[in-house]
Amino acid sequence: MVEMVVEGVETTIEGTGYVVTLREKGGHARFPIAVGFAEARAIKTALRGDPWPQPHDLILSLLQSFGAVLTQVEIRTLMGGVCQARLCIYWKGRWVDVSCRPSDGIALAVRSGCPLLVAEDVLAKAGWVLSCIGSSRPAPAADDPSLAIFRDFINSLKLEGPGESSG
DSSP, X not given: OEEEEEEEEEEOTTSSSEEEEEEETXXXXXXXXXXXXXXXXXXXXXXXXXXXXXXXXXXXXXXXXXXXXXXXXXXXXEETTEEEEEEEEEETTEEEEEEEOHHHHHHHHXXXXXXXXXXXXXXXXXXXXXXXXXXXXXXXXXXXXXXXXXXXXXXXXXXXOTTOOOO
């Protein structure tokens, strides 16, 4: 598992959705997760430290009132383009894993200050490395099959110099 922090919450290029970008703590890897409006708002509110209670604050208050502690949030699997996350809770001397949406887990991790972890295989499938300098994680090889879609797109471009046309 790789510890991550929230780098930002942005709208998509189309302006119809939101993306939360996680950054490897002390590293260069990035991991984007698409979220809806309400989820983006909840995470942004948590990042700002907004004093108004939100539903995720209620969840943390309930855990605390029962003597439970959210110890970490894990994004463990990626199936069909959808991430699966777990809340790792310590309660009455035992560990309890609770399934959740990654966006809810992220909002809870930001609010509680607990670690946010992404499985290495998930990061390898859907993450990227911003810079390989000083990173323990190598950049993908140029012939990596997962980059084929990008190679095909670039090769399909008809690049023209100034004043040239393809007609």
